Amino acid sequence: MKKWITIGCMLVGYSTFGQQAQGEIIGTVIDKNTKEIIYGAEAFVQDVDKKYQAITDVDGRFRISAIPSGTYELMVKYRKDTISNRIEVNVPMDGICNAGTILFSKENIFVDLFINIIRLSFSSINPE
Secondary structure, three states: OHHHHHHHHHHHHHHHHOOOOEEEEEEEEEEOOOOOEOOOOEEEEEOOOOEEEEEOOOOOEEEEEEEEOEEEEEEEEEOOEEOOOOEEEEEOOOOEEEEEEEEEOHHHHHHHHHHHHHHHHHHHHOOO
16 A cells, blocks of 8 residues: 555656746737727747747736746737737746736837838948
8 A cells, every 4th residue: 555655756746846836927008199908919028949929818817827826028019010029928837927017019119120121221321
């Protein structure tokens, strides 16, 4: 009987040890100019080989679950526009990272696009 209990404890220990610690990211997305909630926006983080994502609900809130613990870059996409300022989030083991209120603005997207065009133009003039 002791042998079976020992084997059972070992199996439970091995299966628990093999699981990866995971956490969640929560937040709310609102329009920077109108201060209205944004329903249907996609909040996501990209790991090496997997994308973790959630869609904002009618209150503009999202919850991305089952993310391996670590530091990620949170991005928001709405109607084919991706938020320009990326938000660094640290997902704790078995915990929740609150990204807070994310202000979504198309203006930032155009500024980033303009800056990237200037960078590309400059790099073609002055190749490194």
